[in-house]
Amino acid sequence: MNHDHFRQQAYGPAARKEDARFLRGKGTFVDDIALPGMLHGAMLRSPLAHARILSVDTAAAAAHPMVEAVITGDMLAERGLAWMPTLSADVQAVLATDKVRFQGQEVAFVVARDRYSARDALELISVDYEPLPVVMDAGLALDPAAPVIRDDLGNGRGNAIFDWSAGDKAATDAVFASADVVVSQELLYPRSHPAPLETCGAIADLDEITGRLTIWCTSQAPHAHRTMYAMMTGLPEHKIRVVSPDIGGGFGNKVPIYPGYLCAIVGSMMTGKPVKWVEDRSENLMSTSFARDYHMRGEIASTADGQILAVRAKVIADHGAFNGAAQPAKFPAGFFHIFTGSYDLKAAYCEVTGVYTNKAPGGVAYSCSFRVTEAVYLIERMVDRLAAELGSDPAELRMKNLLRPEQFPYTCPTGLEYDSGDYPRALRTALDLAGYDALRAEQAAGRQRGEYMGIGLSFFTEGVGAGPKHQMDILGLGLADGADLRIHPTGKAVLAVSCQTQGQGHETTFAQIVAAELGLSPDDVEVVHGDTDRTPFGLGTYGSRSTAVSGAAAAVVARKVRDRARLVAAAMLEVAADDLEWSGGAWRVKGDPEQARGIAEIAMAAHSGLDLGTGVEGHLDAITVYNPPNLTFPFGAYICVTDVDAGTGQVSVRRFIAVDDCGVRINPMIVAGQVHRGLADGIGIALMQNITFDAEGNCLGGSLMDYLLPTSVEVPSPELGATVTPSPHHPIGAKGIGESATVGSPAAVVNSVIDALAPFGVKHADMPLTPAAVWCAIQAVANTTKGVKAPDV
Amino acid sequence: MQVPAYVEYEKATSLTHALSLLAKFGPEARVLAGGHSLIPMMKLRLAQPETLIDINGLTELSYLDSTGTELRIGAMTRHAELLGSRLAGQHFPILHDxxxxxxxxxxxxxxxxxxxxxxxxxxxxxxxxxxxxxxxxVIAGIEGKRTVPAREFHIGPYETVVGPGEILTEIKIALMPGGGSAYEKVGRRAGDWPVAAAGAAVWLEGNLIRTAGIGLTAVGAPQFAAREAEESLIGAPATQEAFARAGRLAAEHCRPVFDQRGPVEYKRHLASELTVRALRRAVERARG
Structure with missing residues (x-):
């Protein structure tokens, strides 16, 4: 029996520990929490996308018999809280003082004794607005004549936020200039929204006696939030406790701090009572962190026989009215520079310009791996465009250009070092699962009968698991995560981690990691998370970083415990520590493996009166901080089969084949669950999900009647495959998986639909591929259902 | 959580009671049936009735039967009951579609x-x-019942001829031999409101169409009907050419508007395409 064998016993498919409470309706979400004397907040929001505030009259609302406080921007300004820092080092209005800059922006906050009264009182507040011209089209934001949205910044940069580039422009231009074939394409990755089942909310409770502030809130990053609250409010950080209880889905939506959280805090300061604020569905869709809104131009260069040489991209990134994107500070376009994809390129260059518009702030949310989603979509659409141009089969073209296993570690032309991969094996696995050749034959036969079936591929590489912290920080906080492992005398373990589960199953997976390292049962390991008073510091759960960073921390801290246990075992067995080896879940005497001690026995001894020898502390508890040496680079090959009704434009997804390689799989059942969810996301994003606005800046996606999420009818049962290429630098060889399918699948869906429409000469159509969009593509008429064009058709 | 404004609630125990409650509380009262439109509108405060009169206890309005000459559907029949009714499906498969x-x-x-x-x-x-x-x-008021053809029921968007003191109690459909019907809808997703939809009902005599009804929704057809298309079919042979002509007329005479579901020309195209598809299937069904 060796260590790997024992690890396999702890790893493997296992139902989530979390399921017991969720399936019985016994979870505790923010809105389930009721504190004695708790008051309720409601937010007044701007009906206009851009307007100067002339006056805010709250007298009637304040006179409402159930109202305890009404908070305005001016009142916050007196406390220095009218503006708050964003995760991208911009500032965002908590409650507007000068102007409103998007429809749904926070203007005033009412605190009342019940939720109904708080909502009623909103109607008693009157705000005088002077409407201003709006900027809704990211492409026009940089026009010198465009109204300046962020006049508060006074930086003379108009609506520009940042210019960022990666790669070697001159080298790339030179390759393009001499290439046989160059294909270019405008691509819109439209604005979508994570729309978690649970909306955002908080309860703030300031104890006037102790000066302690406790905030229960929907946070994917409780520790980062605690530090930000300390910086914003001036309250000392050790007096602040952030508790993120059960979270009903995050997907990036719950990384930022929202004005409602701060208003709840101020409400508690003003009333001396706990204040709860939970937004409704429309507020969540209209005001919280959106995703994408990348306006891209892609170019790809190749030889005449299909050797891909270089890629170029120019992007306008619409960040809305405040730059609230949550991503490492040095990467204002996230990891978009991974748009080099999975291919062996000579050169690549991208430029991204961030702009302000009169839309809700955000930009990095919805399982995008910090803009890898947009990058994968661009490269995978461009490869398909090239295949069509060359008359090549898209699978063959990919196979010809994929990086070869011996090229790893591979530094891509924009500077990312891909850690490991066997790309051809993953693609072959997917093609075999799909029965690719038979599908192509079926497609050809169907076209003879006027049936339009599509086969779309996508091969993606992600870079996930930020830091390393010397390269990656948010507001100066390096992206490293702590873990604290306590072993009780009876050998039961409690692991405290800094990340926060929102459905990923950390309580199960991380218990498996610790169990594997210590020869315990996962049932003997309790995972604590989400409470800053009970867990070590760390940056939280997003960007597929939990297993990549906190999971690594869990393994490392367990190995520290194991090392401590070795000294105790040596004392127990009266041998030198060097004479012991870890094998089969116990420390054993080399050459006499029956002489062994497991962690449970060692734990009791470690707490006993046994003489452990000079310098040995006793107990087994350990703590660690894991600072990843690099990102991990999961990858996968996806194939989507669609049927398109050319008479109506309706797309039906018939099959979805997904082969993921996320390195070592701790719990394959949880991996499969993550992939299932991500594929549903991707199908939704490709076919229907879209936050649109009219020309006046009214949000047209403010309800789930308008912002469509896919149902089981639209999402087929996926066919999953796996290859395993361990990460060489991760302690257990794992890579992130949480976002892979969301990142990789939209391109496969779009490629499939465009493939189906090839007989009509369609080369491209932007997402979402609604029936109208598909029909318009076929008719080669402008699709007027998207963007901000006026409804004047 | 979206929260409605303050509202009074009354539970009606019979049709007569419901009508008397409507009379008592006046035009700011609203009848609460299944509530799947009214309640969401109240939560968004797009609707703020003063009083809700709950008629969910009125089992007397929940039935689905045949008199031999008519199919009668009580107004409180749930969608699932209509979908589950073999009687309705046997006579009018359009309703199940x-x-x-x-x-x-x-x-x-x-x-x-x-x-x-x-x-x-x-x-x-x-x-x-x-x-x-x-x-x-069939519409009941304090004075008694009156009947209105389906094609005179609507006044405009969100407006019907049902007065403030009245309640719709029943829908009747005449039973005629030789019929077939079908419904075709394009939505952006299961459960979505239609981008466009067309229903067709035909009654055949041999290969000739004796009479035909075509309903259109979401495309601005007056009273949800495509009269010109229907007229073009009467007495015509049930052929692809006739269906295509009807489709063209349906598209020509509807008035779709641009919205997130699609541009005008697309919706017009669907009015035609779905009329043709519904007619084809309705005729297949009429022929058994």
């Missing part, structure tokens, strides 16, 4: 046929289905 694509199973279990019609959403599927079938609506 339409119900199958209305909202989702949860909504269909509680939402009512009468409630959907009275909500009078310009995209309502059942309005088009009943227009195609030339159904008759």
């Amino acid at each position: 339409a119900e199958r694509v209305i909202a989702d199973p949860v909504v269909r279990l509680w939402g009512t046929v009468g409630g959907s019609l009275c909500q009078a959403d310009p995209s309502e599927d059942l309005s088009a289905a009943f227009a195609a079938l030339e159904a008759t609506m």
